[in-house]
Amino acid sequence: MMKSRYICLAVAACVIVSLSSCTGGTPTAENSPPATVNSTTQTTEAVNHSSHGSKAKININDAILSELDKFEAKLGVPALSNKIQANRPYGSPEDLVTKKVITQEQFDQIKDMVTVQEVVLTGEAKDVDYMTKMGLMKGHMLVAKELLDQNQPKQAEPHIGHPVEEIYVDVEEQLNERKVKEFKTTLVSLQDLVKSQPKDAKVKTNFTASVQAIDGAIAALPEAQRTKPGFILQVVNGLLDAANSEYGAAIANGKIAAAIEYQDSRGFVVYTNELYQGIAAQVAQANPEAHKAIETSLAELIKVWPAAIPPAKPVKTPDEVTKLVKTIELNSQKVIDQSSTQAQK
Numbered sequence: 001m002m003k004s005r006y007i008c009l010a011v012a013a014c015v016i017v018s019l020s021s022c023t024g025g026t027p028t029a030e031n032s033p034p035a036t037v038n039s040t041t042q043t044t045e046a047v048n049h050s051s052h053g054s055k056a057k058i059n060i061n062d063a064i065l066s067e068l069d070k071f072e073a074k075l076g077v078p079a080l081s082n083k084i085q086a087n088r089p090y091g092s093p094e095d096l097v098t099k100k101v102i103t104q105e106q107f108d109q110i111k112d113m114v115t116v117q118e119v120v121l122t123g124e125a126k127d128v129d130y131m132t133k134m135g136l137m138k139g140h141m142l143v144a145k146e147l148l149d150q151n152q153p154k155q156a157e158p159h160i161g162h163p164v165e166e167i168y169v170d171v172e173e174q175l176n177e178r179k180v181k182e183f184k185t186t187l188v189s190l191q192d193l194v195k196s197q198p199k200d201a202k203v204k205t206n207f208t209a210s211v212q213a214i215d216g217a218i219a220a221l222p223e224a225q226r227t228k229p230g231f232i233l234q235v236v237n238g239l240l241d242a243a244n245s246e247y248g249a250a251i252a253n254g255k256i257a258a259a260i261e262y263q264d265s266r267g268f269v270v271y272t273n274e275l276y277q278g279i280a281a282q283v284a285q286a287n288p289e290a291h292k293a294i295e296t297s298l299a300e301l302i303k304v305w306p307a308a309i310p311p312a313k314p315v316k317t318p319d320e321v322t323k324l325v326k327t328i329e330l331n332s333q334k335v336i337d338q339s340s341t342q343a344q345k
Contacts, residue, residue, distance in 0.1 A: 057115035060096065061089050064166060066136075066242050066264075070113065073248035073318070075106050090116050126174070127221060128231065132238035133171045134218045135275065137163040139239065139267030141211055146308040147263070148207070153198030155308075158260055159267065160191045160207075163214070178220040183213035229279045229286065230339035233332040236272050240301075243268035244325045247304070248318040256310040266305035273298055283335055290331040297327045 058067050068081035080102070087099045093114040097107045107114075121129050140159045147156035164187035168175075175182075190206040197203070218226070225231050243265040250261035276283075276298060284291040301324050304315045316324075 056119065057117075058113055059115050059117060059119065060084055060093065061116050062118065064170060066166075066245055069245045069249045069261075071110050073245060074110055074113075075102065076252075077102070077106070092116060124231070127225065128234045128238065130171065130174050130178070131218065131221060131226070131231075131235045132242075133167050133174075134214060135235055135239050135271055136242060136268065137167055137214050138211075138218075139243075139269075139271040140264065141207075141214065141267075142270050143263045143267035143308055145207065148194075148198075148203070150308065152309070153194050155259070155263070157191065157194045157198075159263060160187070160194055160210075162264070163210075164188055164191060175217060175220075178217075180217045180220050181213075183210070183217070186210050186213050227279065227282075228339075229282045230336045230343075232275055232279050233283075233336050236276055237329050237332055239268045239272045239275075240325045240328060243272070244318075244322055247321050250310075251314055251318050254314070254317075256314055259310050262305070262310045263308055266308060269298075269301055269305060273302060287335050287338060290334045293331040294328050297324045297331075300324055301328075 058070065060068070065081040065085060068084050071084065072078070072080040083101050084096070087095075087101050090096065090099075093111060093116060094107070096102050096114070097104050102110075140162045144156040144159035147153070147159070164184055168184050168187065172184075186206070187210050190203070190210045193200060193203055193206055246261045246265035246268070250256055250258045250265065252258075256262050276294065280291065280295065283294065301321065304321055306315065
């Protein structure tokens with residue numbers, strides 16, 4: 001299932017989720033402007049997390065492919081994400097049927113998940129969205145590094161390509177607003193080198209420069225915000241939602257049918273764990289019970305991806321992974337709500 005991924009982060013009441021799904025391949029219609037026909041714009045500010053549980057709908061006009069993977073996983077239709085993207089723009093959700101992307105029966109299964117409304121983020125929600133996208137870039141690069149170290153440049157190349165092909169375009173406006181130095185050229189240069197001369201010594205140098213550029217973009221957010229549990233836990237939930245979608249798309253008939261999605265999800269979970277370890281002590285002090293549940297579930301999640309190269313048999317089913325992700329999300333929300341309440345006092 002070779003696809004390019006372009007991630008559109010939508011906002012849930014408690015968590016900004018948008019995830020990008022990612023797989024290798026050639027970009028399709030990622031640069032096409034979203035449709036404006038019959039669609040409205042919603043302005044979303046940072047909201048009270050007490051409304052947690054109401055997931056935002058997925059905008060089929062601008063969602064990244066990892067987000068569109070949720071439809072693919074639910075319906076079990078291979079390459080559906082690319083097909084949805086290739087038939088943009090949509091004037092209404094029902095156009096999925098009119099344009100013969102899916103059948104009416106299939107649409108009935110996902111209609112409550114679909115929208116053509118554009119979401120404009122503001123406040124903390126916008127910062128969470130930005131940090132989550134940077135986190136997705138980091139996850140891609142982490143797994144790419146593993147594959148390069150194992151002398152697997154062909155497998156590493158799509159993961160190096162995803163940040164620039166799928167995510168950079170989506171986050172470019174925010175990068176400019178935050179006065180982050182352009183690094184698309186750096187990412188493209190690395191991807192081209194890995195494609196053409198994977199054994200060149202410059203690969204290591206260019207890779208380091210690319211990771212440093214992403215880290216620099218993350219540093220555009222204030223350090224106080226990047227170390228705040230309530231903020232990071234929202235990012236954690238967004239990254240895990242993306243990992244969950246990717247893992248679900250990777251498994252078919254009890255087997256790992258798509259190595260790229262498996263690897264994407266591994267990278268997202270590994271970086272999620274890094275982020276959590278940075279705030280673990282604060283969470284343990286604020287809410288020991290929630291911390292224990294999050295830490296235990298994360299430890300179990302990491303076991304699902306024993307290596308960058310997929311195992312012969314999945315360690316856990318998609319349902320089992322979803323259960324662990326939901327446990328982390330629910331306990332994260334307890335900490336987020338607690339932080340919000342204390343901030344209001």
